[in-house]
Amino acid sequence: MIEYYVATFYSTNYALKCEKILKNSSVNIKLIPVPRQVSSNCGLAARMDMEALAAFFNLLKEGVIEVEDLFRVEKEGNNLKFTPLHDGELKLEK
Numbered sequence: 001m002i003e004y005y006v007a008t009f010y011s012t013n014y015a016l017k018c019e020k021i022l023k024n025s026s027v028n029i030k031l032i033p034v035p036r037q038v039s040s041n042c043g044l045a046a047r048m049d050m051e052a053l054a055a056f057f058n059l060l061k062e063g064v065i066e067v068e069d070l071f072r073v074e075k076e077g078n079n080l081k082f083t084p085l086h087d088g089e090l091k092l093e094k
Contacts, residue, residue: 003075004072010068017065029052031047042068071083
């Protein structure tokens with residue numbers, strides 16, 4: 001099973017800002033088209049691994065970046081399972 005995380009954004013500007021900030025902090029993320037299983041106001045999403053997720057949460061809590069939602073993605077074969085993530089005090093609501 002392959003596991004990764006996908007963040008969606010309210011706009012393309014938020015996605016590009018997030019990518020720039022995280023890459024400047026040496027955090028490995030990749031902008032991807034929003035998966036069809038996830039609705040979004042923006043056509044871009046950020047894909048990251050577990051290591052990048054910790055840095056991502058820190059910046060999110062500090063208010064440096066904003067996201068629409070965050071999902072854990074589990075991939076088995078051709079099947080993808082999207083689970084919304086919420087971190088304790090962090091509430092990501094649509």
